[in-house]
Amino acid sequence: MDAIDLTIVELLQGNARLSYAELARQVGLSSPAVHERVAKLESAGVIRGYRVDVDPDAIGLGVTALIGLVQDSGADTDDVLEALRGMPEIESCYFMAGVESFLCRARVGTIAQLEQVILRLNRTAGIASTRTTVALSTKWENRPQSITS
Template identity: 60%
Template sequence: MDDIDRRIVRLLQDNARMSYAELARQVGLTSPSVQERVSKLERNDVITGYRAQVNPEAVGLGITALVGLVTTAGSEYADVADAVQDIDEVESCYFMAGQESYLLMVRVGAMAELEHLVTRLSRLPGVGGTRTTVALSTKWESRPQTRGLSHD
């Protein structure tokens, strides 16, 4: 990745709907050159996808919680991860070092739904316990990664 690729990635992080023409104007290349670079960044898994960011509260998911999963001795980590992947309320899943094997970010619409979800998670094969922390508010999330994208 060169400096132009880094600038393209930063621009797309700010606005993934930016046209190739506008990207080209901002990095000083032709549209076809930018399109070729973006395609290469996608093929090399630098850019892994595009998505619309949705306000969770606007779609009825006003409660965000972090749920730690403690696995049982002898459980297969991959089996737990596979089971968690099938649960719609789980937005992110991190494999952790420490007492908890996984940390999940979950979103639900009501505390009763969170209680039900935590109960479901605790009953998954290989899960020996959970620890839940409820976020009071979200100050920011999904901040674009800029480290490694600039030479400051």
């Protein structure tokens, strides 16, 4: 990736709806040249997708929790991950160094729903224990990193 590719990625992180014409204007290339660069960034896996950023409160998902999971020593990691993927309440999952094997972010509408998620996790084969922290509010998340400076 060169400096122009990095600038294109940063511009799209700020607004994924920018037109090729607007991207071209900002990086000093033609629209077809920018279109070709974006296609290459997509095929190389640099750009993984385009998403709508929805306010969780507005769609009834006002409770956010971070749940640390300790995996059983004999458990198969792929089986645990498959079970976690099957839980729509879990938005993200990170493999961790340390005592906890995974850290997951879950969103639900109520504390009672969070309780049900935790109970399901604790009954999941391969999970030895959980530790849950409830977020009181979200100050920011998914902030794009500056890659051109």
